[in-house]
Amino acid sequence: MYTRSLPVFKISLLALLITQINQVSAQEIDSSTTATLDTIKIEAMSELDPIKSYVDYKEANVTRNGLTKKDIPQTVDTIDVQKYKVYGSNDLSVMLQGTPGVSTSYDMRGDGITIRGFNADTGDIYRDGIREGGQVRRSTSSVERIEILKGPASVLYGRSAGGGVVNMVSKYANFDSKSTIGVYAGSWSNLGTVIDLNHVINDQWAVRLNSEYGEADSFRRGINSRQVMASPSVTYRNDDQTLTWTTQYTYDNLHRIPDRGPYAYNLPKGTSIKQSYAQDGDFVEDTLQVARTDLKYEYAPNWNFHWALSYRVAEQNFDHFYLGALCTSNTTVSNGESDQRYLANGRNNSAYVAPEKRRCNNNVGKVSQIYYWQKAKNTTTSNTFDITGVFNTGDIKHNVMFGADWTYEQREPLLANTNQNNSLIYGFVNPLTGEKSNSRGSGNLKLNTHNYNQATGLGIFLQDLISFNEQFKLMLGGRYDTYESSTSNKLLAKNNLNYKRTVNNESFSPNVGLIYQPNEHHSIYASYSKSFSPFGGSAGVNAVSASQDLALFNAEPQYNIQYEVGVKSDWLNNRLNTQLSVYDIRKNNIRYRPDPTNKPDLWAVAGRHESKGVELSFIGRLIDNVFVRGGYGYTDAKVTADSQTPSNVNKRLALTSKNTGNLFFRYLPSESVYLETGVTYVGSFYNNLNNDYKVKGFSRLDAAVGYSQAPWNVTVAVGNVTNKKYWRSADLPGTPRSVLMRVNYQF
Template structure:
């Protein structure tokens, strides 16, 4: 499947691509240590506004997860990093599945992740790039609809990863990690100045571990170099590459609800249970991202920022899925399938901004044009596989020569073409203590599938346009209190058609949100109330076949979110997040009106307490403990039963070895434990597809900075 991507862009896309300067602007200010790098300098743009407006000044809910927090909690993926944020339910497919960063935001599932403001190109099958936490400086969670700036997006919000940027001061960090499940990992992060106009950064990592499911393994190799080039006093160019090779990424198969969430006449399955076959369990992924970012200050009023990224990725998968559980509640009938996928694409975002005054009002006007192009070739085969006894499993039954793919009728070999062009405008106005924000966007979206899909000609074609907008206002009191209100829209193009051949409509959503932010004397807090109404939601057709779907009328999500960070003393810091939400299918014609969608707990609460002594015998040590509570969720769309709530405890201990001897300057150790009490918990898609949550895991790492 090695083919050159035939770019056939529209005239507008050609005009976009013809702009010769490539974008970004990374902060080149020095930092004392690698993990505390200032990212809000000259060229940083707020995720929520694409301007330099601070999050506390933005009339919309935002959560920032810093690199320091990522390291303190010892997270190993983006999904794990979101555990302590309000409004987010993460790790939707349990602890054994880690090849995708899946999460639910304000009641809506989301598989779209942005990196430095550009979406990772996902083909909606099995080829989704991931960004390793070793390359992440901070994570920004923008709550609610974001289509006005970013185009198609689920209405619950989005996650934007800010990657580590080159710095002018020379720093190198070498880290070695050992952990449970035979985890072995080594990483190197080095940055500095080549000369007064050029800074570099190189991040490398190699890791290997066993997976939670028996027989499974995880492997990764990462190489991410970048360079900042000061072309002039007004122009900064960043060139970056991200290469990741995942030779093995665990399992993806699910378990039935009987033996996990429900009781089974044969007993309960263990949390490392596996329903697949080691002879037919492969997931190999290779991703190459090539980026160029440029920031140019045209004059005292106007500046130009362009961000470009090329994506080249492929993945090969061999896997099984279950078709039924026999009456003995131990014999699981299965099918085997393979996917061979390759994606190539490009993102470009051009931003022209102006800062000026009109009378007493300060304006920050943003005009942007972005373009996205993705082509993905997909092959799929499917065949009957031997059944497995879940309570006396043989993991080596499948023989490739016995799989009859030709008889299945599922053979697929097709190409997905996706293209989107968006034009947006925004004005951010500061008038005394007021901040006003208004924006609008027009999108043209095209999608097609050509070739053979499930044994028949692929016929899906979408050509849709959409206008979306948002308005908001915030008032800053002198005491640090800032109430705000906003209205925002989002949209998602919907592919496919119903069983009668009627093409699906675009799914749209509207949000009203109000809240208050507070910042003063080491106390930061935010309280938000919201309501999102999403129309034209696609669900299974109760009167159709297995793969037939329809669009229900409406889903409503409303709730309260509270986040706070308080320095209790000079040594003790507390963070907490509370989510109360009510998500409901409010209009429907298939019998699920009034039901709650899966993966949407009504209550979530998390808190993290950190302690870093500044005097006494414990100077140099750091301690952290966290508690995560996730409430009950529905097993399936029919709400036939619930998945039990669970409470997890995490721990972290670190020590600066320089406190023992000056010879150990720059050396430190850290020990972290996730799910310290080894609580057993679950997630479910339906009664046939459930997963165990992540087992207790630990890791100890040694770090040397010089």
């Protein structure tokens, strides 16, 4: 679809958009019978209001600068969480399904999210502007909305994989929200209670307690989960409301029997999607604790100071069997788990033999599973501030933001997969009968990994929106980061060996955007932005190996650059909002080891990955009582250069759908009743960079009916109405038809 003449294509598209906008703007739109949505203060609306999830936010916290989204020369999506709670969704990845340019696949350890072709799980998920580090499944029980800033965002947040950042905005004590008590029940023993108490003590103080308890089984036999969340907060504001100070603590615990089976292509014909692969005693427990304090102070007209301090602890403990491959004979497994797959995952010993090939004796036709025990703890301390203000130089207006971020992260993983006698622990499952066996109890575990990783980052940034007049604006921004990461091998340290490695890095990240607003309804932009990821690609705190020879380690950052053009518009007298964008992202400085056998510490640049695409999103009111929300994204993400594996050139990037989209309608025949139906579409994607297995795409139909008459709200939702069979990822099928009923009392 795209060629080297892409800049010419962008200029032509921009000219076409301007022509169409000028034509539409000249037309008068009759608004005599419909109120305009921009008169609604969405932040003050009840989360149970039938139209809230179909009204766009004019601003997004993820941009940090308090500007309207029309003044941001990048794509910004906002998703109201309550819309998905109706269907029982709690996982971030499920809520993002079908979002243009966003691909989601199941990952037992995280969310499995890629944005515009690049992984966002490791370091691009935020909560209230604070990075969500660590290996943990993220609950949305205390989240009001999800914001996505697409494309490189290092100028605002520092290190990044470059596809975009996701910011979850928490529910916190305020002076507008009502209180809610609710219960829900649905398919597969899905039961839970929700308590959200927001109380205004007086004009200065407000307190809030947001909590949820839920239990659920699964359509997969023997799989279940238990969620406990509590989030108290307190907010103070002064008499003239120039200062607001919020302090919040969140405790989130998810205990589950993990659903992490083999890849679909390893299963024999006739295997039921209801078959699970968890062994007796398998479990995963995620515990997240966050304490934050957030101060906003308008110390002069149009000048604001913002400071936030956060301390976050994420723990994931598990003991389970997972994946594996089908034993096709007494000594071999199916091609899906060949030695090449293991070598590609970093096991570069030429004598290495996949564990399954040593376990298949007398177990033909069964899945031979991999075993791991793990305890991992991530601690993140963040301290950030920014100052925003407005001033003029002659006739030119400046909306300026200056700030700094400091973070300190620690990660300490402990892993084991063998007994004290170095024997591998194994498990077997017959996928046709469900018969299971394992050797977990055959001896105490031997610790294979015990590392201690830490990283310190400091970033200083400046951004200025320069308004030459009402039509032409220029966004200029830059950020300077320093970053230090070290890894200590605690097992080597016990033997007095050299066990610690440290790498220092720095980077400058710019962004430039030109904005043309021919009238108040339309904003056309073109932008350039850059992101960086330290040490050739790592976005976490375990960037280097404790045995790495740093003299041979090329530590220059991996970086992404993006070119984007687009238009943001209001139609039908501000009732309908749209975004259309075209982008080109290039990831450079990707690392590999040219000679891993003889020179395991030597790294070189392998090549480049590139993602090009088009995204369209829309939200609002079509006619008086019909609302719409949806979008479509086309993502062409592939390898453009690869010195390590030249055959990968032109192959699609892993876990990235070329096509994603969704379309939902909500109809309100009266003020009390509403009906909703919608389709979520996720295109096919490859499970790995080798492109040797494609997960088929799917379209899922959902529907709901609601009744809202103060103080009661009742909804009944049906997910996957047609009971379509599909795979969410290579190792997890999608949920069959399900029903969920929610009852809420608001006061």
